[in-house]
Amino acid sequence: MPVSMTALADDLTAESAELRGLLAGLDESGWRRDTPAEGWTIADQVSHLAYFDDVAVQSAVDPGAFRAELERMRAAGGVDPDAVAARYRDLSGAELLRWFDRSRERLVETFRGLEPGLRVPWFGPAMSAASSLTARIMETWAHGQDVADTLGVAREPSVRLRHVAHIGVGARAFSYAVHGRVMPDIPVRVELDAPDGSLWTWGPEDAADRITGPAQDFALLITQRRHRDDLALTATGPAALEWAEIGQAFAGTAGKGREPGQFREAARPTSAGEESA
Numbered sequence: 001m002p003v004s005m006t007a008l009a010d011d012l013t014a015e016s017a018e019l020r021g022l023l024a025g026l027d028e029s030g031w032r033r034d035t036p037a038e039g040w041t042i043a044d045q046v047s048h049l050a051y052f053d054d055v056a057v058q059s060a061v062d063p064g065a066f067r068a069e070l071e072r073m074r075a076a077g078g079v080d081p082d083a084v085a086a087r088y089r090d091l092s093g094a095e096l097l098r099w100f101d102r103s104r105e106r107l108v109e110t111f112r113g114l115e116p117g118l119r120v121p122w123f124g125p126a127m128s129a130a131s132s133l134t135a136r137i138m139e140t141w142a143h144g145q146d147v148a149d150t151l152g153v154a155r156e157p158s159v160r161l162r163h164v165a166h167i168g169v170g171a172r173a174f175s176y177a178v179h180g181r182v183m184p185d186i187p188v189r190v191e192l193d194a195p196d197g198s199l200w201t202w203g204p205e206d207a208a209d210r211i212t213g214p215a216q217d218f219a220l221l222i223t224q225r226r227h228r229d230d231l232a233l234t235a236t237g238p239a240a241l242e243w244a245e246i247g248q249a250f251a252g253t254a255g256k257g258r259e260p261g262q263f264r265e266a267a268r269p270t271s272a273g274e275e276s277a
Helices: 005-023 042-061 063-075 081-087 093-112 129-151 161-170 172-178 215-222 238-246
Strands: 188-193 199-202 209-214 234-236
Touching: 005 093, 005 129, 042 063, 042 081, 042 093, 042 129, 093 129, 129 161, 161 172, 161 188, 161 199, 161 215, 172 238, 188 215, 188 238, 209 215, 209 238, 234 238
Parallel strands: 188 209
Antiparallel strands: 188 199, 209 234
């Protein structure tokens, strides 16, 4: 099916609204609460999103300036999300929320009008405008999960999880590269139970290696917001098991993930001949 930038922009707007609903009632102490991401507060999660929204817009409207800034960052030692977070810790919660609203609105309006296949530079390989916008949905969902976990809120899974899963599947090769490993030439079938009752699939239907289970759990795995032992996913075959161990949908260095049992969620018992992801 043709990619619709309008549909992607609408889904990003909806994901943004869900996150904003978690943030709107926070007092200043709430903004400074530590999240499961080591060293990061809720404020840091939001400044991260706002900053990279601005950078994503720059990559689309002024790719030359983006590349020049990227080279400056690389010469200084590379892109450091922790340093970005530290840079904005003097902003109040209200200031951060205004920044997020302003940056997100500009991002949505900018990308809504782009051709889906337009190539835009990024911190890793260049990507299409559609993939860039999908990545912003994934980032918003993932960092929104950190906020929800901090506040003890269980979010209702939506069909927007397909974007998170899709970019996670597409990032399989990157997951190996960022860990300094060679990806095996073995296809992996991914079959996910969607929130609307449908089945989402990627990969050859006859692949021996596969990952199956709830779409929300795969999204939590591939964004490293839950340890694989705490998810109702089943990985079958060595290639699937290795990917489940190192997979990440986000750019940058290899993520640290979460500890087993950190959120006290029980993994589904596996069938004979299968192993838990």
